[in-house]
Amino acid sequence: MTFPAKTPQPPYYAVIFPSQRNDGEDGAYSQMADRMVELATEQPGFLGIDSARGDDGFGITVSYWQSLEAISAWRQNGEHLEAQRLGRADWYRAFSLHIARVERSYDGP
Amino acid sequence: MTFPAKTPQPPYYAVIFPSQRNDGEDGAYSQMADRMVELATEQPGFLGIDSARGDDGFGITVSYWQSLEAISAWRQNGEHLEAQRLGRADWYRAFSLHIARVERSYDGP
Numbered sequence: 001m002t003f004p005a006k007t008p009q010p011p012y013y014a015v016i017f018p019s020q021r022n023d024g025e026d027g028a029y030s031q032m033a034d035r036m037v038e039l040a041t042e043q044p045g046f047l048g049i050d051s052a053r054g055d056d057g058f059g060i061t062v063s064y065w066q067s068l069e070a071i072s073a074w075r076q077n078g079e080h081l082e083a084q085r086l087g088r089a090d091w092y093r094a095f096s097l098h099i100a101r102v103e104r105s106y107d108g109p
Numbered sequence: 110m111t112f113p114a115k116t117p118q119p120p121y122y123a124v125i126f127p128s129q130r131n132d133g134e135d136g137a138y139s140q141m142a143d144r145m146v147e148l149a150t151e152q153p154g155f156l157g158i159d160s161a162r163g164d165d166g167f168g169i170t171v172s173y174w175q176s177l178e179a180i181s182a183w184r185q186n187g188e189h190l191e192a193q194r195l196g197r198a199d200w201y202r203a204f205s206l207h208i209a210r211v212e213r214s215y216d217g218p
Contacts, residue, residue, distance in 0.1 A: 003167050004127035004205040014209050016123060016171055018113035018159040050127040050205075052161045052169045058112050060161045060169040062125055068212075088218040095217045096113040096159075100123050100209035103177075108204045109197040 005048025005064060010102045012047055013065045019095035021057035029091050036083050045070025114157025119211045121156055122174045128204035130166035138200050145192050154179025
């Protein structure tokens with residue numbers, strides 16, 4: 001996978017997920033996070049993903065999708081639902097989710 | 110400033126900026142990055158900002174805006190234009206910019 005993600009010409013959709021990790025054990029979290037990326041790439045309509053997390057535990061993941069329908073299907077994926085449950089219960093102190101339609105896109109330098 | 114950013118009810122706009130830093134000196138970059146956050150918060154139509162960068166130099170900044178006009182004005186800000194020039198010339202090995210209209214938003218846990 002290359003970063004930043006190579007996306008097609010707009011329009012497409014982005015799921016913006018900023019999150020603050022709780023303190024605590026990282027192994028199980030990292031394993032699940034890696035698995036979610038792997039699983040996302042297998043979903044219909046998946047276009048790419050960018051993810052970064054700093055030493056303060058604050059991170060942002062942005063995934064890119066062909067349609068709102070593709071995003072809905074991914075949010076309802078069984079393994080993903082279990083990860084969402086663990087995220088709410090254990091892993092994240094706070095998070096936001098923004099679902100957005102990308103109108104314009106550029107690459108650089 | 111609190112993270113994740115507190116945004117209003119959609120619709121609003123997001124500028125998604127994933128970037129890979131070049132190796133090299135971090136002091137001038139950090140100073141400029143902090144100044145750009147400070148300057149952005151002073152712009153008309155600014156709603157909030159989330160930013161994270163990992164040890165590998167890959168980072169994502171998402172800023173939130175009331176309108177496309179507010180984003181255009183910010184992109185044309187003189188001090189910001191100079192930062193964009195330095196970013197292309199010196200600081201970033203690669204970056205993308207996605208301008209998106211946020212349709213739905215949630216907070217958690």
